[in-house]
Amino acid sequence: MAQVLEFKLPDLGEGLTEAEIVRWLVQVGDVVAVDQPVVEVETAKAMVEVPCPYGGVVTARFGEEGTELPVGAPLLTVAVGETAAEPEGSGNVLVGYGTQAPAARRRRVRGPAAGTAAQNGQAKQPGHAPATRMPEPAAASPARAGAPVTTPAQGPVPVISPLVRRLARDNGLDLRQLVGSGPEGLILRADVEGALRARETPTTAPQPTGRAPVASPSGSGARVPLKGIRGAVADKLSRSRREIPDATCWVDADATDLMRARTAMNAVGGPKISLLALLARICTAALARFPELNSFVDTEAREIVRLDQVHLGFAAQTDRGLVVPVVRDAHVRDAESLTAEFARLTEAARAGTLTPGELTGGTFTLNNYGVFGVDGSTPIINHPEAAMLGVGRIVPKPWVHEGELAARQVVQLSLTFDHRVCDGGTAGGFLRYVADCVEHPTVLLRTL
Structure with a gap:
């Protein structure tokens, strides 16, 4: 009986916490070999081809090209044969980082929304967050099931990096009002930038608390994200x-x-x-x-x-x-x-x-x-x-x-x-x- 294994974005070292998907190198249904590159990502340091430590059939991919994912977010799932009941990392080097043995499988929880991702078999659904959970019978989070997840009034706000927190602070944006699109409601840079764009008006730029008004230039123009x-x-x-x-x-x-x-x-x-x-x-x-x-x-x-x-x-x-x-x-x-x-x-x-x-x-x-x-x-x-x-x-x-x-x-x-x-x-x-x-x-x- 085949076993479905989840491959997550590995720790890329150098203090890097996220990477942008530049190009997928495999499709759902493709057969991959151990340590075959499956996706090309761009970090703040370089372009990197990420090899998968498992061999088998790709059953799902997570994230469209251009999506930013945090380290530890699912990249894809692979169905392997019976011999992979106790899988281990290949041990080969990922551009100086090394692939790792997979973390323990998630505890399966039956719920009313269970199986929705598994039935689809591929997490490339328009309007869904890129870091969807692995497609096996599991309870979908409220954000995926249609109920918005709001940050508690007290306690820390789950933010991917200090840079994202600073971006929100400098623009007077309350992170507790955002719904994170990352795993477990993690707030990504794209979430903050989207909220800032949504509150803009045709005449003025966002007005952070305590900051001087900034006039918006007339006419339309292109915005180039400062990322990667x-x-x-x-x-x-x-x-x-x-x-x-x-x-x-x-x-x-x-x-x-x-x-x-x-x-x-x-x-x-x-x-x-x-x-x-x-x-x-x-x-x-x-x-x-x-x-x-x-x-x-x-x-x-x-x-x-x-x-x-x-x-x-x-x-x-x-x-x-x-x-x-x-x-x-x-x-x-x-x-x-x-x-x-x-x-x-x-x-x-x-x-x-x-x-x-x-x-x-x-x-x-x-x-x-x-x-x-x-x-x-x-x-x-x-x-x-x-x-x-x-x-x-x-x-x-x-x-x-x-x-x-x-x-x-x-x-x-x-x-x-x-x-x-x-x-x-x-x-x-x-x-x-x-x-x-x-x-x-x-x-x-x-x-x-």
């Missing part, structure tokens, strides 16, 4: 602006000899060396001389933590927004190794397959905004790092070279730094050393 990777970036940039007293210094540098050196390297055969890799090599050499900038501030301990290893982040623009992949141990890599790793991570970023481990743990960031045709910028530091080096486009400009005016390949370099970790003298020394290496690549020979 884009939402995580927004939160991180806002935190950086709130917590880090940053300052920026910049300098123009003659990159003609650096460009010629790269051309000479690539002319002798072997893997081609990218300009980004050469700039990264210059960064790691500069950080060895100015380790203050490879650090972060522990605000609770009121300490500056200087780091021994350089994990170099670099800004990459994708269809899903800005991401910052991290090259591990950049300080021990040569130009060829850096080129290969930049290429691998860039491709993964564009494909949306970067893992959370490849997007976290950076100690210093290199931002090559010159690829967008921009000369200069004052970037926001990638919290909790202490500095970011910006590189503008390299273009021919008039330049005094060896006492004469000449057309040279000029680039603007900018350094945004946390003024708590160093003063302007240290930051200026770092940037000047970077500029010297750009203008005279042979300077790097001292550190090879």
